Amino acid sequence: MEEVNKRDIEIKDRFLSLPNNVEFVREPVFYSQFKKIRKGNIKESKIDNKSLPVLSVRYKDSFIELSEDRFVAKGYKGWSSVLLSHGSSSGSWYFEITIGNPVELQPFLGYPISVTKICKPSIRVGWSCRYSRYDVPVGTNSFGFSLSSSDCSCFNNGKKRCLPNYKPLNTGDIVGCFITLNNTSYDLPNPLTRPELHPFVEMGLLCNPDKLPPIIIDKGSKVQFSVNGKVLETNYTDIPAGFYHPALSLYMGATAVINTGPEFNYTPTVHFLPICKMQRPCIV
Numbered sequence: 621m622e623e624v625n626k627r628d629i630e631i632k633d634r635f636l637s638l639p640n641n642v643e644f645v646r647e648p649v650f651y652s653q654f655k656k657i658r659k660g661n662i663k664e665s666k667i668d669n670k671s672l673p674v675l676s677v678r679y680k681d682s683f684i685e686l687s688e689d690r691f692v693a694k695g696y697k698g699w700s701s702v703l704l705s706h707g708s709s710s711g712s713w714y715f716e717i718t719i720g721n722p723v724e725l726q727p728f729l730g731y732p733i734s735v736t737k738i739c740k741p742s743i744r745v746g747w748s749c750r751y752s753r754y755d756v757p758v759g760t761n762s763f764g765f766s767l768s769s770s771d772c773s774c775f776n777n778g779k780k781r782c783l784p785n786y787k788p789l790n791t792g793d794i795v796g797c798f799i800t801l802n803n804t805s806y807d808l809p810n811p812l813t814r815p816e817l818h819p820f821v822e823m824g825l826l827c828n829p830d831k832l833p834p835i836i837i838d839k840g841s842k843v844q845f846s847v848n849g850k851v852l853e854t855n856y857t858d859i860p861a862g863f864y865h866p867a868l869s870l871y872m873g874a875t876a877v878i879n880t881g882p883e884f885n886y887t888p889t890v891h892f893l894p895i896c897k898m899q900r901p902c903i904v
Contacts, residue, residue: 695870710803
C-alpha cells in the first residue's frame with residue numbers, strides 16, 4: 621500500500637479534532653491509514669478500493685467467499701454476514717438479491733454426513749449499521765433488519781415476525797429491500813479517539829457490539845421487503861437513526877447475487893434510489 625500522503629494526514633487530523641459525532645465528516649477516513657501511523661499496515665486484501673458500491677472485503681466474516689466482481693457471495697457452515705461497502709443515513713433506497721444455487725458442503729469434522737444434510741442453506745438479507753459482529757445474522761440487534769429465505773419471516777433485535785402462508789424461497793427467487801431514512805442525528809462517539817475501540821474498528825465495526833450506541837428514533841423512517849415483486853405486509857417504522865449498509869447473511873452453503881441497480885428485475889417507484897448511488901462511510 622502507498623505511503624500515507626499529506627492530504628490523508630490532513631483528513632485524519634481534521635477528523636480527530638472533531639468532538640464526538642461522525643455525522644459531520646464528509647470525506648472518508650481510512651482506518652488502514654490511521655493504523656499505519658500507529659502500528660503498521662492492514663492487509664491490502666482487506667481494503668475496499670473500488671469506487672462503486674460492492675460487497676465489502678472489510679465488512680464481512682472470513683467464512684464468506686466473494687466473486688471477483690464482488691456481487692456474488694457464498695457462505696460456508698454457520699452464519700456469516702457481509703455488508704455493502706457503501707451506505708447512507710438519509711434518503712430512500714432499494715436493492716435486490718437473487719437466491720443462487722447453494723454450495724455443496726463437506727461433512728462437519730467428527731460428525732456423520734446426516735448432520736450436514738439436515739442443516740439447510742438459508743439467507744437473511746436487509747439493512748444494518750456496523751455495530752454487529754459478522755459471525756451472526758443480520759437482525760440480531762436493534763440496528764439490523766432482515767428477511768429470512770426459510771419462511772419469509774423478518775428479524776430485528778433478535779425477534780422474529782412471522783408471515784402466514786409464505787413458503788421457503790428457492791433458487792432464482794428475488795428479494796427486494798427498501799429503506800427510508802431522514803438524516804436524523806445520532807449519538808456515535810468517534811471510535812478513532814478511543815483506544816479501547818481500535819480493535820473493533822480494525823474489524824470494520826464502529827463500536828463494541830456488546831455496548832451499542834443509544835437508540836435515537838428516526839421519525840418517519842421505514843424498512844420493507846418484497847418477494848418476486850410482491851411487497852410484504854410486514855414492515856418496520858421509526859427505526860433507530862444511523863448509517864445503514866445493505867447487508868446479507870448466509871448459512872450452510874447459501875449463495876446470493878446482489879443487484880445494486882440501476883436496472884432491477886422489479887423496479888420500485890421513482891421515490892427509491894438504487895444503492896449503486898450510495899456513499900462511502902465516514903470511517904472506512
